[in-house]
Amino acid sequence: MSEEIRRPIRSFVRREGRLTSGQQYALDALWSRFGIDSIGPNTLESERIARNEPVLVMDECFHRNPQANRQTVLEIGFGNGGSLVEMAAALSDHDYLGIEVHRPGVGNLLRLLEEGELNNVRVMCDDAVQILKHRLPDACLDRVQLFFPDPWHKRRHHKRRIVSPEFAALVATKLRPGGVFHLATDWQHYARQMMAVLEAAPAFHNCATPDDYSPRPDWRPLTKFEQRGQRLGHGVWDLLFERV
Numbered sequence: 001m002s003e004e005i006r007r008p009i010r011s012f013v014r015r016e017g018r019l020t021s022g023q024q025y026a027l028d029a030l031w032s033r034f035g036i037d038s039i040g041p042n043t044l045e046s047e048r049i050a051r052n053e054p055v056l057v058m059d060e061c062f063h064r065n066p067q068a069n070r071q072t073v074l075e076i077g078f079g080n081g082g083s084l085v086e087m088a089a090a091l092s093d094h095d096y097l098g099i100e101v102h103r104p105g106v107g108n109l110l111r112l113l114e115e116g117e118l119n120n121v122r123v124m125c126d127d128a129v130q131i132l133k134h135r136l137p138d139a140c141l142d143r144v145q146l147f148f149p150d151p152w153h154k155r156r157h158h159k160r161r162i163v164s165p166e167f168a169a170l171v172a173t174k175l176r177p178g179g180v181f182h183l184a185t186d187w188q189h190y191a192r193q194m195m196a197v198l199e200a201a202p203a204f205h206n207c208a209t210p211d212d213y214s215p216r217p218d219w220r221p222l223t224k225f226e227q228r229g230q231r232l233g234h235g236v237w238d239l240l241f242e243r244v
């Protein structure tokens with residue numbers, strides 16, 4: 001069986017345009033400061049296992065005192081990094097690990113971190129599912145954020161959606177008891193699927209009433225994309241589920 005046939009179904013496709021000069025500079029000059037190396041998003045899981053990538057130690061990644069008792073937040077798919085930087089600046093007592101597969105977005109985030117003089121963000125350019133499986137220790141996170149993942153709106157592509165019972169169970173293992181899995185989408189059909197998956201997950205409890213969505217928390221910035229959607233009458237659904 002060929003390697004291509006054995007590749008798993010992924011929730012992303014790397015449609016990567018040219019890097020701007022600023023993004024390329026940031027990747028070249030700032031990765032050693034903010035980046036955490038990994039094999040890369042297109043690596044087969046069998047190769048990851050064979051290479052035995054080391055499990056990350058959050059205190060070491062953020063150069064922090066273990067007694068500091070800081071909140072650790074994982075954001076999956078941060079896009080161009082604008083909202084992640086806004087959160088990190090507003091919550092300086094939190095440490096953020098951002099994972100994104102698209103290098104232009106990674107480069108832009110690195111540039112923003114330097115401009116904002118922020119030191120509470122670390123970045124990985126990889127498949128978040130594989131990082132959760134192989135690089136993050138259990139019960140190391142206080143919050144996992146998944147904002148506006150690709151909805152794969154065509155029915156034949158629904159199998160690519162990242163939110164599934166298996167993914168929810170994986171996230172649960174990485175959250176500390178009382179930690180929160182926060183999801184947001186502007187696709188109502190996907191919101192319903194997310195709700196069904198999380199309500200059925202035994203490790204999670206809805207922070208709102210059962211089968212109900214939550215108001216957008218203050219820590220999630222209102223994006224320009226959302227503001228435009230609201231003017232057009234589009235909805236946005238936030239789901240907050242606590243690790244029990």
